[in-house]
Amino acid sequence: GAVVSQHPSWVICKSGTSVKIECRSLDFQATTMFWYRQFPKQSLMLMATSNEGSKATYEQGVEKDKFLINHASLTLSTLTVTSAHPEDSSFYICSASPNMNTEAFFGQGTRLTVV
């Protein structure tokens, strides 16, 4: 099956700093990628849809200036958490599909801890 890889797998940063998370489709191109957030013992909640070559679409309640998404190529989307605060600590997961009719493949997730 298709492979989606996230980097880093975990990161610890200080409050007020920014951290970038990468999501790559390794063996296929993806015009659309999705970013989810998962709190402990909770389900995945969609944060935003990343569109190659255009602006991301954010879900209601997600601050676009805080969670910057860049989808500069057909195999890479990045999520930058700006001015991170402890409440931003969470598990961030991306997904992508090779084509319109193929199911989503997920990255391994990135655990962000803001101290």
Place this chain on the structure above:
Amino acid sequence: AQRVTQPEKLLSVFKGAPVELKCNYSYSGSPELFWYVQYSRQRLQLLLRHISRESIKGFTADLNKGETSFHLKKPFAQEEDSAMYYCALSGPGTGRRALTFGSGTRLQVQP
């Protein structure tokens, strides 16, 4: 609004017992339904997709449009089935649409 409901947070069964993980959904239109599984320390992976009508690792799930359900079943549970199971939904053209997830059910299969 679309929604997926998994009423059980935890389901504990003994090895060899039948398993049914419940999933109900609400969606105006024709959704695509999925079951994803997350084993300990592994990424989320697809288990079943309703349009495929397959049996994977002994699991089956039938879409019941009348009851808006997509329950996951297995006649004889194995210890290696212990994992977190998520029911998810998307609109048509799933590759271009985000998934709406249920809250998940943790399946524990005891020896």
